[in-house]
Amino acid sequence: MTALAAVGTFVPADRVTIESYAEAFDLTPMQVRVFRRYHKLGTAARSTESLAGLLGLALADLALTAEQAARVRYVLYARTFPVVVPYPHNPLHDALAAAGLGHAQAFAVGQQACASGLLAIDLAGRLVRADGDGALAVVLTGEKTFTGEARFVVETSMFGEGAAACLVAASGDRDRLLSYVVRLRGEFDGDHDEVASEYQRIYHDALGEAVTAAVAKAGLGLDDVAVILPHNVNEMAWQRTCKRIGYPLDRVLLEHVADYGHVFCADAFINHRTAVERGLLRPGDRYVIAAAGAGRGATFSAMVFEH
Template sequence: MSVLRARVRGVGHYLPERVVENAEFEATLDTTDEWIRSRSGIERRHFAADGQTTSDLATRAAQAALDDAGMAAGDIDALIVATSTPDLTFPSAATMVQARLGMTGGFAFDIQAVCAGFVFALATANAMIVAGQAKSVMVIGAETFSRIMDWTDRATCVLFGDGAGALILEAGDGAGNAADRGILAADLNSDGRHRDILYVDGGVSTQTVGHLRMEGREVFRHAVEKLAATAHSALDRAGLGPDDVDWIVPHQANLRIIKATAQRMGVGMDRVVVTVADHGNTSAASIPLALSVAHARGQIAEGDLIVTEAIGGGLAWGSVVLRW
């Protein structure tokens, strides 16, 4: 029996021009390049320029994805931006991207699930396509986390960067089995009891701006446990196992988390896409950035089975299994 699948049609990304090496932090913080590398695997990250906003980055990534797909903005039915750092309280960053692309039809909205935002947005886009609500959906992860850093906190400010990645999903027919191209399964979770280990201590209703706060050891513990579990759950739903996976494309938060999660899944690092050294943690942008970079490198080929997984503040975590 034929079923609808949300297939990848195009992918793209954008990184701000300013590259910040670890050594730059040595002038203002009690830290070193070696300290940052050994604890995170991060060597450099990109920071947005003054006046450059999240929607600016998202628009550039979106246009790159359209170019890769050979599509025009008018071919897109829906546009979703996953971000925790929107330009304004409202309207959504997605509607700003919609306007800048010249997309006059369809609809656009934001999703906020912090670092897990892209996974949540991807699952939402898949549901809309399978339900017949849209035939083509642009899913973007975009962040300017440099705007919410406490530059006196060496434990957090060295970890994050800015960037955007975009993926275009398009409806296509499948046979309803694990050999189909497209999204095969998703697994989403959250647990608000763990809010205090990763959050921003400000917001609109509290009339404060706020900075990112994190209990690193607790986040690490939850991340390794929950990321491996959600990946296994999504694979089970798809009727697949770790041996079937060609590539894990994880949230690029910390190299130690990435390695520990892969080990728990029983997948070698030769099957894990890693970009954290060059980008740092770009929150909701990290998975689409990594997908786009891996595609450009020629790592990912049509028919490859990919698992994406991420965890962020909330706590919110989840995974998506798709065949490229």
Template sequence: MTQSPLYSRIIGTGSAVPPDCVTNQELAGRLAARGIETSDEWIATRTGIRQRYFAAPEAMTSDLALTASKNALRAADIDLQSIDLIIIATSTPDFVLPSTACALQRKLGLRNHCIAFDLQAACTGFVYALTIADQFIRARACQTALVVGAEIFSRLLDFNDRSTCVLFGDGAGAVVLQASEQAGVISSALHADGRHTDILCAPGRVSGGAICGQAFVTMDGQAVFKLAVHLLEKVALEALDKARMSAAQIDWLIPHQANIRIMQGTCRKLGLPLERMLVTVDQHGNTSSASIPLALDEAVRDGRIARGHTIMIEGVGGGLTWGAAVIRF
């Protein structure tokens, strides 16, 4: 007997940011003490960022993931023990090992021995994680998945490097995916090109119990910008083609919140009005894998995104990695 097609649908969203909100003006003051000159106008004009959140020294990535996950689970209104897959997209795990997903599993009190693992695809991490969770559900390997993007990027920042330290912030976003006969995640497209590893990286490693090499984020901003706009347009069109849809059918574009100029450039190339693009980069800065689910949760909770809306998520990050997905909410 032929089984009916199975899809995954988002049934709950959640997010979290640390309590320490750092405005551009405050950050400029901190940098001035180091002899680094910048200003609110300089940062906002080039990036669209007005503020970001920094985690306390004792905070863990799994702590932010826990708050975001609890909010998503509360919205989904399901039995916690029904979760049979946890994927955390992060570049800033709690430890070298075990995975932050296992730490989250423990903090949630999950006792059902579900699958739990971390995924590292930098700023594209959430798109990768959502796609993988969708494939697990479509293959009937699980029924309910918790997908999280969580980062404490402030710990990778060199505050003597104005070109990077003003860009990033900390936060987490989560979604609950559940098997459904109704289409949810309609299509996705994922890619990577390791030839560009050096234009956005934090090339440190652990050896002998110490950090070797450069553990701070470094970036060739111009190279990233040129590649990002081109790759995001291309992968968005690929995901739309797989979904047999046009850009005009997208109600909301949720790009990775890296830089307002990249975001606007991609939106225009798709022929979408800027009013249909979600923007939270001004509030959170670049939170890497957390940025898309943070923006999604905000728009769901304020009512902009409603059931039946079609959304597109897309991101590009170190690796280089890039990807997009078309989702019926």
């Protein structure tokens, strides 16, 4: 059974504010206030590190032993955007070489946009189970806000910079994957202006259905879920989703939304670190990681783990 053997994260100390975006994105004072008061988005994390540097800091925080590093056979880089640096740079391989993981087979996973992190965990588990000889995999997440589209989504979210690294094993005593549900919605593969309003209309129901389906697939009920570790798109989205499914909002870890912003595919794993450090997850607790991605279509997905 796929398990997270360790999680490493990096979130920089520097921040940008929603007010600093007003001129670049033609935001009115009212729109700025809506972001702060309604979406609960005020700042987003920023780093002077390169993308290779961000990924390297998450790998360093993973604190692999020499024995673990030697067993890492695959590295999956889960990302939101198809292109994250100008050609021909390859920050993934640069980061892996610096971390002593240059021997691993490395590739990117981005087909499900901001939900690609969960896809990468599933794929990593399948790969190491197929090898069956103690192989390990690393899932890397985190990107730079190098374009306007990668900094800000109008009326929705601010992207933050940071990174996370997960060590994935075929089995383990903690953070064992109990179920994975993914809903692909190909009808949203079209011009943004044409599909955006319908996407927003179905968003909360679709995300809620993915969460409840994953919980049911694990043989559990929502009352059995100790906490939901969300993607940090905005707080209002989670208020509405929780209302749809009848789950207490105070058991969704939302404290980083207003500070870090939406750290691409790294959100859930950064939230995992916080949940563990704050004692929100005790041995045996079941928890949900949920995410939605919009790009080439839409993806709504959820995983249930046992801590």
